[in-house]
Amino acid sequence: MAGGDELKLLGSWLSPFATRVKLALALKGLSYAEVEEDLCNKSELLLRSNPVHKKVPVLIHNGTPVCESVIIMQYIDEAFAGAGPSLLPLDPHERAVARFWASYIDEELVIPWVRSFRGTTEEEKSEGLKQAFAAVENLEGALRECSKGKGSFFGGDRIGLVDVTLGSLLTWAHAAEVMSGTRIFDPARTPLLAAWMVRFDELDVTKAVMPDVGRMVEFKTKQARALAAARASDSK
Ligand SMILES: N[C@@H](CCC(=O)N[C@@H](CS)C(=O)NCC(=O)O)C(=O)O
Structure with missing residues (x-):
């Protein structure tokens, strides 16, 4: 290069x-x-x-x-500061805010969301989903603030660190909807994020890079079956 x-x-x-x-x-x-x-x-x-x-x-x-x-x-x-647009804002406070939300996504959304499909009991799964929805609601507020009411993305007019951190999860979101009907970015609960998701999906970079939803559904279905079989044989 x-x-x-x-x-x-x-x-x-x-x-x-x-x-x-x-x-x-x-x-x-x-x-x-x-x-x-x-x-x-x-x-x-x-x-x-x-x-x-x-x-x-x-x-x-x-x-x-x-x-x-x-x-x-x-x-x-x-x-590679000279190459392409910056992922983080220039302003130190805005940079700190972007880092805060990127870390929030991994700690408060990803962890409980994973628990919602890999949990060992139905209670654990439903508690995971409840916590994931609570995190998504906070992210709705973050999108409103970060985009300053005008921008389409957390990064303002274009995508930045928080958009990429959250956007990378959209294949999971689509696969989960196909497999269980659960809409993590539900327009009824979080309309701004639901519209953000549509915009993110339409970007050229997203189409070029994100994994195929059908392939993910197939993989996750096999993984869920294997996990269930392993747990059943452990409990014997
Ligand atoms: N916090 C890490 C998470 C990375 C992660 O969980 N990677 C998974 C794949 S999705 C992995 O390598 N798993 C292998 C393992 O756990 O042994 C990051 O943001 O890079």
Whole structure:
């Protein structure tokens, strides 16, 4: 790529965290080599590059690894400040607010939402979904504030760190709707976010990068069956 920089992304097609990094790289117009990891049989390169968490994504820039999707996106924004639009606002306070919401999405939405489909009991699943909906309601308020009532995105007129962090989850959102009828961004509960989702889905970068919903539904259906079978045999 330009400037002699070499970028390699260790990812997995189904990982929304890897999708974030792909979206950020595409928005910046950066080219990179993509390495698809088998998460059941992780490569030596992944284990060496992310020895603490052993997870994807990892971005390797000129041989040096950077881990954790939100940190990688901020790294890309800083290391390639001259390339493409900035993912973070210029104003320090607005930057802090964007980081706050990006971290909120992972802690308060992703964790309970995952519990809503992988929980061991129906109570755990329904509590997870309740917490995920509460987080989405707070994000509705965040979108209103961050877009200052005029913009279409958390980043204002164009997508930024928070949009990419949340937008990377939209394949899950669509797959969940197909599989269970649950609308996490329900127009009746959170109209601004429901409209934001439509806008995000229509972006060229989204169409180019996001995983296919049908493929995700097929994968998640098989995964749910395998999980149920494993739990049934454990309880014998
Ligand atoms: N907080 C991490 C989460 C990354 C993550 O959970 N990656 C999953 C794939 S979606 C993974 O590598 N899982 C493998 C494992 O847990 O062993 C990030 O934002 O990058």
